[in-house]
Amino acid sequence: MLDEKYIDTIFTSFSAALAEQGAPLPSVSQIAEEDNDPYRILVSTLISLRTKDEVTLSASLRLFSIAPDIETLASLDENTIADAIRPAGFFRRKGSQLNKIAQIIVNEHNGKVPCEMETLLSLPGVGIKTASLVLNLGYGIDAICVDCHVHEIVNRLGWVKTKSAEETEKELRKILPQRFWISLNELLVRYGQKICTPVSPFCSLCPENRRCPKNGVQRER
Ligand code: SF4
Known part of the structure; x- marks a missing residue:
């Protein structure tokens, strides 16, 4: 120890x-400082992968302006999501992943972002970094x-x-x-x-x- x-x-x-x-604070922490909503932490962390902080922040805020909650995100088509987060790295792939994740959470988890590591890791494109940040910042879980x-x-x-x-x-x-x-x-x-x-x-x-x-x-x- x-x-x-x-x-x-x-x-x-x-x-x-x-x-x-x-x-300055990294963009995901900045978003978390304003509001510890696990939905916003999950989405902005996914957008942040291979993306500069300033791009992450503006792309996340653009997406949240048209999809303020997981149900709305699930109802958008992947191209609309991709256009909103452009020029984040791999924005097309992320648009598709975000749409799939939102649909899984709405259909299989009653619209609640999971708070268990294993369930988070089973979502498309979610790795250990994203899952840990959702638990840390979104749920205050160590x-x-x-x-x-x-x-x-x-x-x-x-x-x-x-x-x-x-x-x-x-x-x-x-x-x-x-x-x-x-x-x-x-x-x-x-x-x-x-x-x-x-x-x-x-x-x-x-x-x-x-x-x-x-x-x-x-x-x-
Ligand atoms: S390698 Fe990193 S932690 Fe070590 S002295 Fe250099 S800046 Fe500091």
């Missing part, structure tokens, strides 16, 4: 470093949402030594005290966007610069 004091230090110092960079940023940063820091996000999630469950599970994703996603960036991290701006083993880092700034 990682030491709680050490994790507290990381959360405080990383948040301070981000504040100095004026880093789950560790591991995306590419979280996976990469905890490996660089030496917390885990893993090859996939799924493996990282399993390892973090064993070593990370539960009170950090929900907040880890938002912190490290922002950190990965601004400081511990994928190709060449800005280690000179990082409070962990001296202590971090920088596993797998080839080049730093």
